Amino acid sequence: MASTGQSVRLRVDAPQAEVVSRTREHVxxxxxxxxxxxxxxxxxxxxxxxxxxxxxxxxxxxxxxLLAVASGCSP
Structure with missing residues (x-):
């Protein structure tokens, strides 16, 4: 898949959109x-x-x- 430099957004219904938005504020x-x-x-x-x-x-x-974490190692 070629990168267009644009981010991909998770599609959610209106009630969940606010939750996703608020969570992204704390990324x-x-x-x-x-x-x-x-x-x-x-x-x-x-x-x-x-x-x-x-x-x-x-x-x-x-x-x-992330790979170190997934394999159980400390970063």
């Missing part, structure tokens, strides 16, 4: 959680970043950290 918290000392929190944050972080290039930049 920097999710990014910080990738370095949390608790491995369970680091593991749980991976799907959230995939859903709420709109910047694909930033997700790629975080990939080494």
């Amino acid at each position: 920097e918290d999710f990014v910080r959680y990738t370095a949390d000392p608790d491995p369970r929190l680091r593991q749980a944050v991976i799907p959230a970043l995939g859903i709420f972080l709109d910047d694909g290039y930033r997700v790629i930049a975080l990939s080494p950290v």
